[in-house]
Amino acid sequence: MMRKDRMGWVFDRVFPRLQPSVSAQEQEKDDKELNDCRNRAEALDIDDLEKSIASIEVLVEGEDDRRKGIDTRLSTIVGLGSIAGSIVIGATLAQPATLAGHGLAMRFLLGVLIFYITLQLCLAVFWAIRGLNRRNYSALTPGDFLPDLEIPIRRRLRDRLATLVELLQHNRSTNNEKMGAMAVAHQASQNFIVGLGCLSLVGVVMFLIGPSGTAAAVGQSRGPAGSPPMVQAPVRHVPIPAGSGPAIAPGQPRSGTSVPVAAPSPVSKKR
Structure with missing residues (x-):
């Protein structure tokens, strides 16, 4: 039993679900309660029946207020989930530029966390x-x-009860079913908050450690943002004919030798 409860706790932290309800047992319980009320009403006089009816009417109004409170909470979860969803989507779209300079393990961890909080957010809004x-x-x-005047007042009161x-x-x-859905949405919201905290922690760690050395070197070899990588132009040797040109000064190459000349870099044509 303890192992089953532990597995259920772990499963709720990953994929919260609605606890299975036994409809047959609940219906049997309601039928038993109704029959018990009918039997007790048979022994009550008119004054006691009126008092009992007034008390049950208060309970009915309480269930109506309970329904309104549940609907308000569910609407709040839907609204907050919509706001959080827009933030998560924006952060997800901005991740490729941020992850370019980090290792595979860090990128994998961040991707798992983003998937987790997105899943919890979808579950919370779905159940709400x-x-x-x-x-x-x-x-x-x-x-x-x-009232039907042909029916005795005592019987009418019993029927109304x-x-x-x-x-x-x-x-x-019906309210219990809504409460079950709200409980699942609440659990998914808690999971979302925990996942968001872990995601923030990983983001701080990535900011502190900075990009990896290989990625930094690759980034330095590149030009400004949007420009192609800088490539060193090839060097070619130009031969100098013998006896041509001015006198050779000391330190200059002699005739018949070649001078290394860098090839001109391609110039982009302006349209």
Whole structure:
């Protein structure tokens, strides 16, 4: 059991997922609760039934407030995720120029971290949007408030009590599904924050160690940004005919020898 919990904890840090729910057991639990309320309502008088109805109505309103709070949090996650996504995309597009002077191991580590935080961000926004999806909520109808005079008041109160209990159970189950989606989105957001911190740490280390020696040498051999690399022009020897030219001064080459002359560098034609 401990090993299973540990593996689940590790898996949630990489790919958070929704915990499986047993719908059959939950439905059985709700049916048992409804039958228990019906049996208890049989022994209540009119005053007690009215008090019980008022108490359950408060619980129904509480579930409605709970739904609004969950939707607000999910909307906040979607908004923050959109802002963070634009920042991550911009930073990812700027990485090739930054990584040019670093080794393969450092570039691989940075790529893994960028992929990790992007994955967590996508999961957070996905589950937040899924939690905001349209749900089927139960609500009271006008017929629940307009009494049928042919039915005794005690029976009407018992029926209304049972209706409120069913309404409470359905809305509570729907809110629990939204809570599950919000829990996954919250876990993915936490993973995103941790990955972003690790990415910042790696960026600081890359800034401190600077580019590798080979990359720095290659960068020095190149010209300004956007210009082709500087290549040394080849040297050719021009022969000097014998007896031609002015007198040979000391230190100058004699006749029949050749003088090394650098080939002219290509000049770009202006259009």
